[in-house]
Amino acid sequence: MLPLPDVQELLAKGTDKIEQSVSATEQKLSSIREEMDSLKVDLYARFGKTSKARTSSGPKHVQLDAVDAEQRYKIKEEDNPSPIQSVPPKVVISFGHGDPENPYNWSTGRKIFVLAVGIVSVVNSTFGSSLPSGAIDYLAEYFHVTSQAQLVLPISLFLVGYVFGPIVFAPLSESYGRRIIMVVTFVFFTIFTMACALAPNWPFFLIFRLLCGITASSPIAVVGGVYADIYNDPLIRGRAMAFFMAATTCGPQLAPIISGFISVVSWRWTFWVGLIIAGISLAFLFFMPETYGPTILQRRAERMRKETGNPNIFAPIELEKKGARQMMTITLTRPIRMILFEAIVLFTCIYVSIAYAIFYLFFQAYPLIFESTYGFNTGTAGLAFLAIAVGAFLSLAIFMYWDSVLVRAKKTNAPWTLIEEYRRLPLACLGGPLYVISLLWLGWSSNVKVHWIVPILSGIPFGIGFMLIFMALLNYVTDAYEIFAASAMAATSACRSIFGAVLPIAAKPMYKSLGIAWASSLLAFLSLGMSIIPFAFIRYGDRIRSNSKFCQELRERKRRYEEEQERELEDSAASSPKQKADGGCVDAV
Numbered sequence: 001m002l003p004l005p006d007v008q009e010l011l012a013k014g015t016d017k018i019e020q021s022v023s024a025t026e027q028k029l030s031s032i033r034e035e036m037d038s039l040k041v042d043l044y045a046r047f048g049k050t051s052k053a054r055t056s057s058g059p060k061h062v063q064l065d066a067v068d069a070e071q072r073y074k075i076k077e078e079d080n081p082s083p084i085q086s087v088p089p090k091v092v093i094s095f096g097h098g099d100p101e102n103p104y105n106w107s108t109g110r111k112i113f114v115l116a117v118g119i120v121s122v123v124n125s126t127f128g129s130s131l132p133s134g135a136i137d138y139l140a141e142y143f144h145v146t147s148q149a150q151l152v153l154p155i156s157l158f159l160v161g162y163v164f165g166p167i168v169f170a171p172l173s174e175s176y177g178r179r180i181i182m183v184v185t186f187v188f189f190t191i192f193t194m195a196c197a198l199a200p201n202w203p204f205f206l207i208f209r210l211l212c213g214i215t216a217s218s219p220i221a222v223v224g225g226v227y228a229d230i231y232n233d234p235l236i237r238g239r240a241m242a243f244f245m246a247a248t249t250c251g252p253q254l255a256p257i258i259s260g261f262i263s264v265v266s267w268r269w270t271f272w273v274g275l276i277i278a279g280i281s282l283a284f285l286f287f288m289p290e291t292y293g294p295t296i297l298q299r300r301a302e303r304m305r306k307e308t309g310n311p312n313i314f315a316p317i318e319l320e321k322k323g324a325r326q327m328m329t330i331t332l333t334r335p336i337r338m339i340l341f342e343a344i345v346l347f348t349c350i351y352v353s354i355a356y357a358i359f360y361l362f363f364q365a366y367p368l369i370f371e372s373t374y375g376f377n378t379g380t381a382g383l384a385f386l387a388i389a390v391g392a393f394l395s396l397a398i399f400m401y402w403d404s405v406l407v408r409a410k411k412t413n414a415p416w417t418l419i420e421e422y423r424r425l426p427l428a429c430l431g432g433p434l435y436v437i438s439l440l441w442l443g444w445s446s447n448v449k450v451h452w453i454v455p456i457l458s459g460i461p462f463g464i465g466f467m468l469i470f471m472a473l474l475n476y477v478t479d480a481y482e483i484f485a486a487s488a489m490a491a492t493s494a495c496r497s498i499f500g501a502v503l504p505i506a507a508k509p510m511y512k513s514l515g516i517a518w519a520s521s522l523l524a525f526l527s528l529g530m531s532i533i534p535f536a537f538i539r540y541g542d543r544i545r546s547n548s549k550f551c552q553e554l555r556e557r558k559r560r561y562e563e564e565q566e567r568e569l570e571d572s573a574a575s576s577p578k579q580k581a582d583g584g585c586v587d588a589v
Contacts, residue, residue: 090312090314090319091310091312091313091314092314092315092316092319093297093300093301093304093313093314093315094297094316095293095297101296101300102293102296103229103230103291103292103293103296104230104231104232106230110289111230111231113287113288114226114230114288114289114291115227115230115240115243116284117284117285117287117288118219118223118226118227118244119223119243119244119247120281120284120285121182121186121219121223121281121285122219122220122223122244122247122248122251123247123250123251123281124186124189124216124219124251124277124278124281125189125216125217125218125219125220125248125251126220126247126248126249126250126251126252127251127252127254127255127274127277128158128189128193128212128213128216128251128255128274128278129155129158129159129162129213129216129251129252129255129360130155130251130252130253130255130256130360130363131255131258131259131270131271131274132154132155132209132259132270133155133255133256133259133260133363133382134255134256134257134258134259134260134261134262134263134270134378134379134381134382135259135260135262135263135267135270136151136154137263137378138263138264138266138267139151139154139205139267142267143201143202143205145202148508149505150202152364152504152505152507152508153206153209154205154206154209155360155363155504156500156501156502156504156505157206157209157210157213157501158209158210158212158213158216159213159360159497159500159501160210160213160497160501161209161210161211161212161213161214161215161216161217161497162213162214162216162217162220162493162494162496162497162500162501163217163494163497163498163501164214164217164494166217166218166220166221166335166489166490166491166493166494167335167336167490167494169181169185169217169218169221169222169490170221170222170225170335170487170489170490170493171334171335171487171490173221173222173225173292174225174292174484174487175317176295177290177292177295178222178225178226178229178290178291178292178295179288179289179290179291179292180290181218181222182218182219182222182223182226182285182288183285183286183288185215185216185217185218185219186215186218186219186278186281186282186285187282188211188215189212189215189216189218189278190275190278190279190282192208192211192212192215193212193271193274193275193278194271194275195208195211196208196209196212196271196274197268197269197271197272197274197275198268217493217497220248220489220493221489221490221493222489223244224241224244224474224478224489225292225489226291227240227241227244228478229291229292229293230291234423234479235403235406235407237475237478238399238403238423238424238471238475238479239399239400239403241471241474241475241478242396242399242400242471242475243396245467245470245471245474246392246393246395246396246467248470249359249388249389249392249463249466249467249470250389250392250393252359252360252363252385253385253386253388253389253392254389256363256366256381256382256385257379257382257383257385257386258270258273258382259382260377260378260379260380260381260382261378261379261382263378264378264379294315294316294317295317297315297316297317298315298317298318300315301313301314301315301318334484334487335487335488335490335491335494336491338481338484338487338488338491339491339494339495342548343544343547343548344476344477344480344537344541344544344545344548345477345481345488345491345492347533347536347537348473348474348476348477348492348533349491349492349495349496350495350530350533351469351473351530351533351534352469352470352473352474352492352495352496353492353495353496353498353499353500354499354526354527354530355435355466355469355470355496355527355530356496356497356499356500357496357499357500357502357503357504358439358503358523358527359466359500360500360503360504361503361504361507361523362385362388363504364504364507364508364511365507365511365516365519365520366381366384366385367381368507368508368511368512368516369442369446369455369516370384370452370455370456373446373447373448373516374448374452376452384456384459385459386459387456387457387458387459387460387462387463388459388460388462388463388466389463390459390460390463391459391460391461391462391463391464391465391466391467392463392464392466392467393463394460394463394464395431395463395464395466395467395468395471396467398427398430398464398468399427399467399468399471402426402427406422406423419538419542420479420480420541420542420545421476421537421538421541421542422538423475423476423479424471424472424473424475424476424479425472425473425476425534425537425538425541426472426538427468427471427472428468428469428472428473428533428534429531429534429535429538430465430468431464431465431466431467431468431469431472432465432469432527432528432530432531432534433465433531434461434462434464434465434468435461435462435465435466435469435527435531436465436524436527436528436531437461437465438458438459438460438461438462438465439458439462439520439521439523439524439527440520440521440524441455441457441458441461442455442458442459442462442516442520443516443517443518443519443520443521443524444517444520444521445458446516446517446520469534472534473492473534474489474492476537477489477492480545480548510522
């Protein structure tokens with residue numbers, strides 16, 4: 001055994017080593033704490049305090065939806081005045097009260113210009129979709145195509161492009177701005193329209209039609225978001241969307257008339273006319289200002305960093321996590337997740353897809369009805385579509401009347417105006433039955449013993465019903481999802497384009513097998529089943545929205561934002577104005 005003094009000496013040395021190790025460990029822990037505090041500040045600046053608590057449980061897609069909604073609404077909040085945060089060193093700019101650069105505060109003339117440019121772009125898109133309809137016989141003769149299934153492809157492939165484009169362009173417009181997406185895609189749409197006119201053979205022609213559809217899908221998906229950017233009043237925004245939807249209906253009706261008469265000279269001239277219209281429209285598109293608030297603030301922050309030399313000035317969108325993983329898991333999947341997990345989006349997609357498919361099926365059915373039954377030529381058969389355009393414009397009058405009824409009822413505090421679903425959906429409740437009636441009218445009046453004007457007039461209730469269904473449901477979705485309006489529109493656009501591309505392929509076989517009367521009746525019965533959806537939304541819509549993770553998060557964040565706005569107005573009335581920078585607010589983060 002060791003002597004006692006040696007044992008004591010060893011214990012003393014061991015104690016010294018333990019104290020040194022503990023001291024070193026404490027220093028490391030202190031350094032880790034400092035790093036964690038710094039990380040918390042950074043995470044707070046990026047996502048807010050509550051993101052973890054809100055998204056730490058539940059299915060994976062629910063967590064992703066909640067994170068997506070919270071991050072996007074955080075950006076929307078910071079784009080407008082909010083209480084000053086005092087976490088250095090980042091400085092986050094936002095729109096000040098009455099900021100002229102805020103799209104909500106733009107002049108009426110500037111907003112009307114944006115509205116008109118959006119309508120012009122979407123008319124080009126939908127005009128191009130049906131442009132070959134009056135030239136099919138001439139295309140078949142020139143390219144020696146005899147298969148009826150292949151002759152449907154020039155329109156169907158264009159609509160296939162509508163499927164893929166919005167899934168990409170709408171989410172990208174919510175990350176990089178509306179203008180750059182719309183201008184670039186429209187330039188390529190113009191180029192590919194020219195390529196169709198110069199196509200050397202049938203396969204190349206079909207490829208160019210597909211590429212035209214992809215690039216033309218951008219206005220369909222993005223313009224709804226543009227109008228949400230500049231109109232914060234639901235009433236005005238709804239009217240803007242009504243004109244937008246009317247444009248989507250009128251474009252396809254004009255194209256068969258032009259192609260039906262011009263293709264007699266040359267089918268290539270049909271596409272040269274389309275190119276001329278697109279080229280003129282592109283000039284207006286170049287002058288369209290950026291409407292997306294986060295992107296406008298991003299440019300302001302870049303300008304301020306350059307002018308002041310301060311690298312810590314940021315726009316809210318610059319604090320949003322980006323990268324390949326973010327793009328693939330959140331941004332580009334958002335429309336798909338909305339279809340799969342949001343009941344409002346899903347059933348809206350189903351209804352508008354059926355209506356849209358029948359609409360494009362008519363480009364195959366009308367020639368069968370009016371050329372075969374009544375002996376019309378290609379050009380005059382195209383004129384039959386004008387009745388649908390008339391119905392579309394009449395639906396605008398109905399829409400405006402309903403809006404005036406709603407406004408008067410709100411002024412008298414009518415109880416039913418407090419129900420969200422009553423703002424839009426009654427129009428779809430009217431449009432659904434009109435749509436069914438028009439299909440039965442067309443089917444059972446198309447007979448050589450009945451004058452040709454009778455089946456043509458069925459297009460009027462068809463156009464009214466089609467438009468009311470679309471205006472009501474798409475406005476309802478836009479109101480429900482607010483900052484995700486472009487993604488919701490993209491989801492509906494993609495779904496209806498799938499149906500619009502596929503169902504017309506079956507048009508001629510179906511009409512030849514069942515006959516005009518029963519084929520139209522089959523479509524009417526299908527539409528009758530779909531017409532239940534808006535009634536179901538009115539009855540259960542509030543419950544559906546209350547169970548939606550997107551809607552829950554958006555509603556909660558909006559409530560907080562409005563409370564903060566009220567507090568800020570009270571504080572600003574009692575104290576000095578907030579710090580201003582370059583016409584906007586500067587919040588320290």
